[in-house]
Amino acid sequence: MKKYIISVLGWLIIVSAILLLPAQLSRPLAGDYFLQQAEVYHSKQETENVLTQLKKSLFFNPHNLDALFLLGKAYQEMQVYPKAILAYKKALSLYPYSAIVWNNLGTAYIQAGNLNEAIASFRKTVKIDDNSTGAYYNLSLVYERRGDIKMKEEALDEVRKRDPAFLVDIYLAKGNYDEGSLEYHRAVRLNPDNAEAHYKFGEILEKQGKPDEAINMYKRALSLRPDYVEASASLASLYKKSERLDAAISEYKHTLEIIPRAMDKVYDRISFYSDLGIHKQVLQEYEKIDGLQQAKQETLKELAAIFRRKGLKNKAIEEYEKLAKLSSDDEIHQSLAALYEEEGRFKEAIAEYKQLLKISPQDENIINTLRRLEKTQAHAALAAIYQKEGLKNRAIEEYEQAAAASPGGSFLYFALASLYGETGEKDKALTFYRKAVEIDPVYREAHLALAQAFRESGRFKDAESEYIKVLKINPEDIQARLSLGLLFEGQGLYGQALNEYEEVVRLDPANQEAKILIQAIKDKAVK
Numbered sequence: 001m002k003k004y005i006i007s008v009l010g011w012l013i014i015v016s017a018i019l020l021l022p023a024q025l026s027r028p029l030a031g032d033y034f035l036q037q038a039e040v041y042h043s044k045q046e047t048e049n050v051l052t053q054l055k056k057s058l059f060f061n062p063h064n065l066d067a068l069f070l071l072g073k074a075y076q077e078m079q080v081y082p083k084a085i086l087a088y089k090k091a092l093s094l095y096p097y098s099a100i101v102w103n104n105l106g107t108a109y110i111q112a113g114n115l116n117e118a119i120a121s122f123r124k125t126v127k128i129d130d131n132s133t134g135a136y137y138n139l140s141l142v143y144e145r146r147g148d149i150k151m152k153e154e155a156l157d158e159v160r161k162r163d164p165a166f167l168v169d170i171y172l173a174k175g176n177y178d179e180g181s182l183e184y185h186r187a188v189r190l191n192p193d194n195a196e197a198h199y200k201f202g203e204i205l206e207k208q209g210k211p212d213e214a215i216n217m218y219k220r221a222l223s224l225r226p227d228y229v230e231a232s233a234s235l236a237s238l239y240k241k242s243e244r245l246d247a248a249i250s251e252y253k254h255t256l257e258i259i260p261r262a263m264d265k266v267y268d269r270i271s272f273y274s275d276l277g278i279h280k281q282v283l284q285e286y287e288k289i290d291g292l293q294q295a296k297q298e299t300l301k302e303l304a305a306i307f308r309r310k311g312l313k314n315k316a317i318e319e320y321e322k323l324a325k326l327s328s329d330d331e332i333h334q335s336l337a338a339l340y341e342e343e344g345r346f347k348e349a350i351a352e353y354k355q356l357l358k359i360s361p362q363d364e365n366i367i368n369t370l371r372r373l374e375k376t377q378a379h380a381a382l383a384a385i386y387q388k389e390g391l392k393n394r395a396i397e398e399y400e401q402a403a404a405a406s407p408g409g410s411f412l413y414f415a416l417a418s419l420y421g422e423t424g425e426k427d428k429a430l431t432f433y434r435k436a437v438e439i440d441p442v443y444r445e446a447h448l449a450l451a452q453a454f455r456e457s458g459r460f461k462d463a464e465s466e467y468i469k470v471l472k473i474n475p476e477d478i479q480a481r482l483s484l485g486l487l488f489e490g491q492g493l494y495g496q497a498l499n500e501y502e503e504v505v506r507l508d509p510a511n512q513e514a515k516i517l518i519q520a521i522k523d524k525a526v527k
Contacts, residue, residue: 031061038070050074065095072104081112099129106138110145118142126158133163137170160186165196172204180204195224199231206234211242227261229295236302245306246476252303259296263289297326304335310474311444313343330356342440344411346377376406383415392419410440414449421453429453442473448480455487463487476507482514494521 038053051074057067068091075084088105092098106121119142125135140155159166164187171180181204187197202217218235222228236251266288273281304319320336323329337352353370360366383398396419403412417432430453436446451466464487470480485500498521504514 028061028064031057031059031064031067033057034060035064035067035070038067042070042074047074047078063094065091065098065101068094069098069101069104072101072108076104076108076111079111081108084108085112097128099125099132099135102128103132103135103138106135106142110138110142115142115146131162133159133166136162137166160190163196164188164190164194165200168197168200168204172200172207175207177204177208193224195221195228195231198224199228199234202231202234206238211238214238227258227265229255229259229262229292232258233295233299236299240302240306245310245474249303249306252299252306255299256296256303259292259299263292266292293326297323300326308339309442311442311470312474313339317343324352328359330359341373341406342410344380344409344415346373346380349373350377372405376402376409376412379405380412380415387419392423395419396423408439410436410443410446413439414443414446417446417449421449426453426457437469441469444470444473444477444480447473448483451483451487460487460491478504478508478511481507482517485514485517489517489521494524497521 034053034057038050038057041047041049041053050070054067054071054074057064058071061067068087072084072087072091075081075087085105085108088101088108091101092105095101102121102125106118106125109115109118109121119139122135122139122142125132126139129135136155136158140152140159143149143152143155156167160183167183168180168187171177171183181201184197184201184204187194191197198217199221202214202221205211205214205217215235215238218231218238221231222235225231232251232255236248236255239245239248239251266285270282270285270289273279273285300319300323304316304323307313307316307319317336317339320332320339323332324336333352333356337349337356340346340349340352350370350373353366353373357363357366357370379398379402383395383402386392386395386398396416399412399416399419403409403416406412413432413436417429417436420426420432421429430450433446433450433453437443437450440446447466447470451463451470454460454463454466464484467480467484467487470477471484474480481500481504485497485504488494488500489497498518501514501518501521504511505518508514
């Protein structure tokens with residue numbers, strides 16, 4: 001059973017303790033306890049369990065508005081509309097000025113086919129809370145079903161007055177992008193600085209396959225609301241989809257910068273509502289904090305994935321290390337352990353798997369992985385000692401045993417290739433570099449070393465191929481572009497070399513080496 005569901009024995013103890021309190025205190029507390037259990041089941045969409053817990057809650061406290069409201073929602077979700085209506089009416093008999101209950105009662109009447117009662121409920125909602133945008137929109141839906149277009153448009157105008165971006169969002173969710181675009185233009189006519197409208201229109205443009213225009217809208221939204229986390233995350237995601245990886249990294253980092261500022265504003269609102277005693281609003285604001293914390297974790301995952309894709313494993317590890325501090329998610333720790341292993345950081349990989357073993361002590365896969373890594377680490381550590389002492393052949397023997405223990409370890413084959421290159425066994429070096437990139441196709445250092453090995457043996461086309469592979473992984477890799485340019489120049493292909501050097505300067509305007517190489521080629525051309 002999940003850790004956040006208290007056992008039967010647990011709730012019996014809690015309820016028994018509550019019942020020892022004076023009756024006027026104990027019954028509401030017991031009711032709140034079972035309501036909390038119902039809310040947990042509701043989040044898991046276990047409707048029957050929700051009803052069971054709500055009945056217990058209402059037994060102890062029949063006047064609990066939140067319990068009656070959730071009961072109505074549960075029956076609506078089960079499509080038992082008469083019981084939903086009864087639950088909402090019971091709530092309103094006790095709390096007749098609850099706008100949200102009147103609104104939900106109206107939606108239940110729509111589902112039950114009673115449009116006149118639905119209209120009356122929504123009218124009551126907006127009489128209590130004139131800023132209830134959702135109730136005005138629901139009214140427009142009822143009038144549309146009745147064929148009363150004039151009243152529908154009047155209701156929609158009320159929606160636009162209160163929240164110009166609301167209808168943009170509605171049409172976006174429905175996939176009606178043409179209507180959404182029209183509502184966007186209406187919204188910005190009413191308020192050109194409506195960040196929400198610009199952001200939602202950006203989503204529409206993205207759905208329509210217009211990435212550049214969508215990027216401009218997300219940027220516009222951010223310029224109007226600098227701490228707009230959703231707009232920043234969407235902009236970064238679109239950069240990633242458009243293969244603008246460096247721009248994506250920059251924007252994801254910006255997302256991480258503005259999340260704390262957004263959280264501070266939410267905490268200010270929590271303090272404000274707490275002082276006023278508006279506990280329902282406090283809970284809603286805490287849900288926003290949960291959402292922002294989730295956004296932080298998702299952003300770190302995206303950054304790690306981009307760094308991994310670009311072959312920047314150490315940077316990917318940094319992001320996963322941050323994630324591991326925020327979450328106990330097994331998948332995060334397994335990904336981090338795998339990256340440690342790929343980088344030959346066996347001690348840290350072992351530490352991660354030991355943490356996982358504490359969570360799942362009987363997991364045979366983790367146990368076997370730990371045994372393998374401990375054996376691998378022992379051989380790799382000994383190899384490193386021999387290598388440091390200049391005993392290259394002994395180091396090779398140990399790395400070969402480490403690779404036999406962990407045949408999927410690209411780092412081990414890279415280490416072997418480097419040692420064989422130092423001992424002059426070029427063919428074996430090439431074999432193991434190839435093995436390393438076969439296991440890990442984004443292993444940047446292995447591709448570059450393989451390219452250098454091909455170049456030294458006069459296999460220029462093969463060297464060119466490896467440099468191009470690195471640039472496919474990361475088109476902005478300065479070292480790979482300079483090396484490719486030098487390869488071209490060495491073969492007298494000055495035009496192609498010049499293209500690479502100029503691209504380096506475009507990517508890194510302060511790169512003096514590329515500027516000197518460009519000038520040298522131009523000087524040759526003059527002569």
